[in-house]
Amino acid sequence: NLEVGASFLSHGTPWHVIDITEDAVLAEPTSGKNIMVPSWTGEDIPVSFEVAQEVGKMRSIKKNVSPMPDNKTVILEIVSDLVVLHLCAGTRVNNGVARLFSKKLSDLIGESVWAVADPYRILLKLPFPLKSDDIQRAFLSIKNVKSDLELSLENSPLLRFKFLHIGRMFGLLSEDANVSMRFVRALRYSAVYQETMRSIFFRYFDIGTTEEILKQIKTGKLKLVIDQREKPSYFAAIGIERASGGENVGAFEPREKIISAFKEDALSRTLHLQCLNCNATRFLHLAGAPEKITCHKCEKSTLTLLDKQNNLVRDADFAAGLIQAYGKRALIALSTYGIGPSTADRILRMIRRDEESFYLDIIEAQKKFIKNKKYWKLS
Structure with missing residues (x-):
């Protein structure tokens, strides 16, 4: 069973679950470190x-x-x-x-x-x-070089791993001990920390x-x-x-594939619309939707979205204005999970060189919404 934070493989590519809604699992490409079969083959012999x-x-x-x-x-x-x-x-x-x-x-x-x-x-x-x-x-x-490398190591897994190893050698830590980065930073001026840094620089740089x-x-x-x-x-x-081929599998997943998959999903949606002028409703499949969206009954550009309960979405008038101004692109943005009229307005106003950039902006906005959602407080 998938849960937020879990990783899984699909078509040889590792993905990280960032949110789960009623009808979709939202994921992003990941490095794949958490889904590799646990093993230890040692480090590669360094090439001089x-x-x-x-x-x-x-x-x-x-x-x-x-x-x-x-x-x-x-x-x-x-x-x-x-x-x-x-x-x-x-x-x-x-x-x-x-x-x-x-x-x-x-x-x-x-x-x-x-x-x-x-x-x-x-x-x-x-x-x-x-x-x-x-x-x-x-x-x-x-x-x-040296000072900047020290800065780059401050919160790195490498520093934590080597500190754990050196700490055991010094008798500071037991064999089954684990340490947090906060603990490592607290001992920044200790002999264990200094020896850890010396060991890292000698071995890796x-x-x-x-x-x-x-x-x-x-x-x-x-x-x-x-x-x-x-x-x-x-x-x-x-x-x-x-x-x-190693633990970083999937890290170079082409951006084009991600955009293509998102676009395919977006265009597969069927939306329920209502005209604010004559109250007529209709279903519209985005793949076959025209660029300009008008009411099939009164022919005015005053359509807005209905939610799953057939109620007008929040800020329905604002959404209708976006649909009138930007047509099909507005529907694509507004029908994306986490994208409200204000965010859609910001995305639609941007000048882009191609269609891919439009979809990429929606993807990034959705990811930002999902990552920030957990910090919201219910009022």
């Missing part, structure tokens, strides 16, 4: 900077890929809301750059940016596409090499190429396949 550089040199022999990410060329590949930084710098350097780059992008847009790294590339999933100039600027603004790589990119010693394209490159596809 030197080995990754040699791989880059071997790549440069190939002539059938352009631009070629090698030991002398760093490529910033942008595919809609997917960013791939091709950097042959090894596991520890790329781990650090991934955290720093994602933090810079998060600070820029005010939302979380998902990132994963391997020895040869860093993949970042944006909540929405950004201009290439903004992405490049965020990358080149990385500095203060390479501060000196990271600083040198970033310096070479900024000075031009390493060539930085911006590659904006419609589909992932050969080397990006390898990284996506690797990321999708």
